[in-house]
Amino acid sequence: MGRFRFELATAEDDAELRSILAAVPMDGPVAVSLRREPSFFEASAVEGDLHQVIVCRDAHRGRIAGFGCRSIRQLFVAGRPTAVGYLSGLRALPAYRNQGLVARGYAFLRELHEDGRAPFYLTTIADGNRPALATLTSRRAGLPAYHPLGTYHTLVMAPRGRAKSMQPAATAAGVAIRTATDDDLPRVESLLAKAGATRQYFPCLCAEDFGAARATLRGLSPADLVLAERRGQLVGLVGGWDQHAFKQAVVERYASHLRWSRPLLNAWAGMRGLPRLPAPGTELRYLTAAVPVVSERDGGVLAALVERLLYNVANGPAGYLAMGLHESDPLLPALQPYRAASYLTHTYLVCWDEVEPRWMPSDTRPAYLELGFL
Numbered sequence: 443m444g445r446f447r448f449e450l451a452t453a454e455d456d457a458e459l460r461s462i463l464a465a466v467p468m469d470g471p472v473a474v475s476l477r478r479e480p481s482f483f484e485a486s487a488v489e490g491d492l493h494q495v496i497v498c499r500d501a502h503r504g505r506i507a508g509f510g511c512r513s514i515r516q517l518f519v520a521g522r523p524t525a526v527g528y529l530s531g532l533r534a535l536p537a538y539r540n541q542g543l544v545a546r547g548y549a550f551l552r553e554l555h556e557d558g559r560a561p562f563y564l565t566t567i568a569d570g571n572r573p574a575l576a577t578l579t580s581r582r583a584g585l586p587a588y589h590p591l592g593t594y595h596t597l598v599m600a601p602r603g604r605a606k607s608m609q610p611a612a613t614a615a616g617v618a619i620r621t622a623t624d625d626d627l628p629r630v631e632s633l634l635a636k637a638g639a640t641r642q643y644f645p646c647l648c649a650e651d652f653g654a655a656r657a658t659l660r661g662l663s664p665a666d667l668v669l670a671e672r673r674g675q676l677v678g679l680v681g682g683w684d685q686h687a688f689k690q691a692v693v694e695r696y697a698s699h700l701r702w703s704r705p706l707l708n709a710w711a712g713m714r715g716l717p718r719l720p721a722p723g724t725e726l727r728y729l730t731a732a733v734p735v736v737s738e739r740d741g742g743v744l745a746a747l748v749e750r751l752l753y754n755v756a757n758g759p760a761g762y763l764a765m766g767l768h769e770s771d772p773l774l775p776a777l778q779p780y781r782a783a784s785y786l787t788h789t790y791l792v793c794w795d796e797v798e799p800r801w802m803p804s805d806t807r808p809a810y811l812e813l814g815f816l
Contacts, residue, residue, distance in 0.1 A: 445502050446543060448550040451495035451509065456482045458506050459495065466533045467694040468568065472719075474726070477690045485688040487660055489815055490515035490528065492559060496550055498534075498543050508534030510547060514560045515658070515815075516646040520805055521639045523646045527560035529792060530816065532574070545583035552584070552794070562793035564643060566594060566816060569786035579790070591789040593769045594811060598728070598783040599748065600717050600763070601756035617677060617743055619750050622667035627652065629676045630667065637735035641771075641810040647733065659814070661687055662732055668750045670736065670743045678743040681732035682751045683814050684760065691726045693719075717761035729755055730814045731765035734773070741776030748780055766813030 451459060459482040467475040478485035486493040490513030498507045511531040516523045529551075534543065565588075567574050579588040622630065627649035638644035651658040652667075662683045670678035696704060700719070708718040720726065731751060736743040748763070755763050762782070767774045768789065789811065 445500060446507065446546070447499050447501060448496060448547055449499065451497045453483060455497060455506065459509060462506065462509065462533050462535060466535065470570065471697040471700055473694040475692045475694050477692055478688060479690060481688070488658060489513040489530070494554065496547055498547060500538070507538040508543065512551060512554060517643045518638045518646060519642060525560045526643065527563035529563045529565040544577060545585060548585050555794070562791055564811065565790050565792050566787045566811070567790070569788060575788070586792050586794045588790040588792055591791050591809060594766060594787040594789050595769060595774060596764055596766045596785040596787065596813060597777050597781045598762050598764050599752060599780040600761065600782045601752040617670040617672045617746060619746055620669055620671070622664040622669050622679070624664050626669060627664060630679060633676050633679060633735060634733060637737070640807060642807045644810045645812050645815070659683070659732065661685060668747050670747055678736035678740070678747055680734040680747045680751060682754050683730040683732040685730060685814060686727060693722055693724050693726060695722050726762070727760045728762035728764050729760045731763055732814050733812065734765060736773065739772045741773055744773050744776050748777065752780070764813060766811060768809040768811065770808040771810065772808060
């Protein structure tokens with residue numbers, strides 16, 4: 443038996459997987475580790491009906507060298523519910539990089555792919571992650587084809603200091619804005635299905651997906667949904683999803699220019715009523731704007747919903763609101779006035795040769811990836 447073997451992780455690996463997430467942050471001007479405390483596998487419930495973790499074990503040292511995740515869920519593709527995979531969470535401890543282990547891991551993924559549960563996969567690679575972009579899109583050593591699908595924008599929005607003392611307007615953009623109740627879930631389900639079919643890769647959701655511990659939208663209850671109504675008709679909604687209980691983003695370190703300038707930046711933020719840059723080792727608390735949909739792609743309705751969520755942020759433990767939209771989404775321009783920062787991610791459709799022609803996108807529906815699932 444060789445030194446390295448590839449297999450599916452089990453619940454016994456949970457603590458070690460979490461330790462690797464903490465040890466391998468996402469590099470950049472602000473290095474952030476994306477953690478899953480207190481349970482890696484329980485946090486994975488939001489990623490799909492099927493979730494598998496491929497681990498590379500170092501038999502000589504008795505440890506996990508790295509891992510990657512495969513998940514599958516029902517998404518709208520060309521207006522129809524379709525099983526689609528998502529590849530995520532690729533991590534390798536520094537001592538095991540550049541040893542050809544990625545290609546071997548993808549060979550194991552190809553074996554799993556033979557179960558036929560999903561014809562293709564989506565994935566994202568952060569802008570600036572040149573090693574990952576060069577390796578994964580090379581098609582060397584039997585890697586699948588990575589077909590570019592455009593850029594994904596994660597917008598970080600922060601409430602102004604005055605928002606905490608202000609009651610949000612009862613109406614905006616000609617609509618009434620209010621918090622949802624359990625009784626609204628049938629109408630919420632109907633709007634999500636109608637709007638989801640107009641986008642590529644929007645998740646297929648139902649009322650049972652909200653709130654429960656093992657639900658797709660675990661921790662997102664009806665009370666976390668903000669609704670927009672016009673003349674009694676539901677025309678928009680967005681959820682303020684606090685994932686802190688099972689997923690966390692922890693600041694590990696700052697680049698030198700930010701490390702030295704952080705006190706000045708924080709003083710300026712304080713005068714502007716904006717959140718400050720936290721100290722290393724501190725969690726970034728934020729709400730994820732989940733399933734933002736509006737009828738007729740009305741940017742004014744989306745802006746009204748975002749303003750209510752920013753009011754909720756100002757009066758809660760989170761400091762920011764994060765929303766992800768693809769570059770093709772017509773709602774993206776409506777969010778620019780609220781942006782405090784933005785992060786770009788490259789999106790790809792991943793598949794092996796025999797399914798490429800069938801699954802490459804061929805219509806004009808804007809793409810959508812649910813930020814809370816990534």
